[in-house]
Amino acid sequence: MEKLRIVFMGTPDFAVGILDTIYNSQFEIAAVITAPDKPAGRGQKVSVSAVKTYALEKNLPILQPTNLKNEEFLAELASYNANLQIVVAFRMLPEVVWKMPKLGTFNLHASLLPNYRGAAPINWAIINGETETGVTTFFIDDKIDTGAMILNKKIAIDSNENVGQLHDKLMHLGSETVIETLELIEKGNVTTTIQTENSELKTAYKLNKDNCKIDWTKSGIEIYNQIRGLCPYPAAWTYIKDGENEWNVKIYDSKYIEEAHTYSIGTIISGKKEMKIAVANGFIQIESLQFPGKNKMQIHELLNGTQISSEAFVK
Known part of the structure; x- marks a missing residue:
């Protein structure tokens, strides 16, 4: 059994729920990567991500790269000696980043892959009238949400619930699924399933x-x-x-x-x-x-x- 040393990558509230569960488990978080601060609103006041706010509260090391291929960033990331990376609602990673840790990089996605790949899976599941959805952990590859699946968990969608309510349910389910995934990786018991491709797959398009x-x-x-x-x-x-x-x-x-x-x-x-x-x-x-x-x-x-x-x- 290999002790895990984790770099966590994420930005919004959904990612905070997962990060908090990992932080309160037995697993070690070496560093957190999140989006750069940016001005927002009419007053252009600097806004920080939900993940950064949480990481500051817990005194976790924080990296906020604008360019994920920048050599200084890559050197700093390597210096944490992580053997695993977890991505939750972040952005597409270059190969040099996702291939860095010995045990790989896995993503938690809020859908039952291969359906609803993309930016807004929780929204589109409800918009399209689905009666169930779920979460999937998978190892990242060079495309978006296409990697080999580790675990998935299903959950019913109530006919009257909105995306905010489903978001919170999936955050809790995702937290449990990430911990189960970490336990499998730590024990060396991971088996993966390749995603199937067909023309009828539903996509979680970016909202506009x-x-x-x-x-x-x-x-x-x-x-x-x-x-x-x-x-x-x-x-x-x-x-x-x-x-x-x-x-x-x-x-x-x-x-x-x-x-x-x-x-x-x-x-x-x-x-x-x-x-x-x-x-x-x-x-x-x-x-x-x-x-x-x-x-x-x-x-x-x-x-x-x-x-x-x-x-x-x-x-």
Whole structure:
């Protein structure tokens, strides 16, 4: 049995959950690699990654390279004498980095590979209406999320849960799976499975303004899945048009009501405490949303101070 000495690479909150579990286990973390600090927001205040914040609290050595092939960085990384590297929500590594440790570099990905390779697997599993997902550990190779799989664990997706809730469930499942993977590697008991390739694999495309915009001509359940698959971040959005006014609005929480009606698709029906939008086979009832320059509001808060006319519609 070979004692593990680990370099951990990651950036967002999801990675912090995994890092914390490793830190509180018997395994040794030699150093942490995360994204460089960067200015963010209107004031361009310097923002640090969630992983860096955690590593500072635990007094773990931190590396923040801008160029992963930089010779100074590579020399510093080598100086930690790690025999294993773990990657969770970081970025693509050059071969010189992932091949450095004796026992290799493995990644935790929040999907059941080979499906949902890519940047946003948790979001797309919900957007596409999946009823289960999971996590996979695999050894990194020269492509994105294609390496030999070590372990995968499944979890059910509740029909009403949003991506924030599923994120937290997968973080806990991922923590357990990483520890199991570390135990297998430490004992020399790893067996891997090569990923199969076929034309029907689903991809976790990077989220952008275009694929977060709601297409109201889709079925009610597709729209509902998109809204919950993007809540709380980055949020589905649409334009609300009411007379001369037009707003770019983010929609967070909603319900889908399957019901026959005679309204035109996109028509907004609102009362004192309720707003719903007509879709092909029912209504999307809006529970919370955000207007430009405003905070997120429950729908009754909005309707308490804003009147939506009977001519309003989404587009």
